[in-house]
Amino acid sequence: MHDETKLIKQAVRGDERALSELLRSNYSFLYQYVLKATMNKPLAEDVTQETMLKAIERIAAFRGKAKFSTWLITIASRLIIDRARKTEREKKWLQDALRAIRFESLQRMDEWPEALEALGGLGSEHRIPVLLKYYYGYSQEEIADMLDIPAGTVKSRLHHGIKQLRKELTDHEEEQNG
Numbered sequence: 001m002h003d004e005t006k007l008i009k010q011a012v013r014g015d016e017r018a019l020s021e022l023l024r025s026n027y028s029f030l031y032q033y034v035l036k037a038t039m040n041k042p043l044a045e046d047v048t049q050e051t052m053l054k055a056i057e058r059i060a061a062f063r064g065k066a067k068f069s070t071w072l073i074t075i076a077s078r079l080i081i082d083r084a085r086k087t088e089r090e091k092k093w094l095q096d097a098l099r100a101i102r103f104e105s106l107q108r109m110d111e112w113p114e115a116l117e118a119l120g121g122l123g124s125e126h127r128i129p130v131l132l133k134y135y136y137g138y139s140q141e142e143i144a145d146m147l148d149i150p151a152g153t154v155k156s157r158l159h160h161g162i163k164q165l166r167k168e169l170t171d172h173e174e175e176q177n178g
Contacts, residue, residue: 008068011059019059022068023052030072037080042125042153047083051076087123094120118168126161129154134162 004025010018030051035044054075062071098120119127132138132146133154140158144151 004068005064008062008064012062014060019056023055026069026072027052029069030076033073034076034080037077043083047076047079050079054079090124118165121168122161122164126157126164129157130161130165133158 004022007018007022011022027048031044031048034047034051035041038044038047051072055072058075062068066074098117119130122130128147129143132143133140138146140151140154143154147154
């Protein structure tokens with residue numbers, strides 16, 4: 001721990017090498033925590049990277065009242081909570097938007113398309129690639145470029161999104177007929 005204390009003092013004073021060493025030595029510990037907290041590998045990777053960036057930005061404010069790893073976990077926990085709140089707001093917005101579309105559709109006496117409702121039940125990480133591929137006709141490579149994610153990730157999200165849509169539509173059909 002003596003070495004860490006020395007590194008922290010150097011990092012707070014602006015020593016980039018010391019800060020880099022501190023972050024490198026805490027990265028795996030932090031990532032494992034975030035992975036357990038989010039239960040989502042891509043999200044855990046993003047939050048861990050964002051935590052590291054925030055630590056770099058705020059190192060001068062670190063006072064050493066807690067261990068460095070505790071400080072990193074505090075930053076990560078706040079980021080996770082902020083993202084969860086944002087996700088909840090997005091879900092509520094989407095539900096409100098779907099309600100409005102449903103209401104307009106009913107006013108026009110159109111039949112409410114179950115597929116659109118099922119699509120609204122997908123998380124944005126799956127809904128957006130499905131929309132881009134199957135509604136707008138973009139290729140997986142184009143979607144990967146648009147979303148700045150690997151083509152393999154697009155393929156996986158499309159697979160999971162379609163699988164979930166099929167399940168939703170099958171469940172809805174069984175409710176209608178049952």
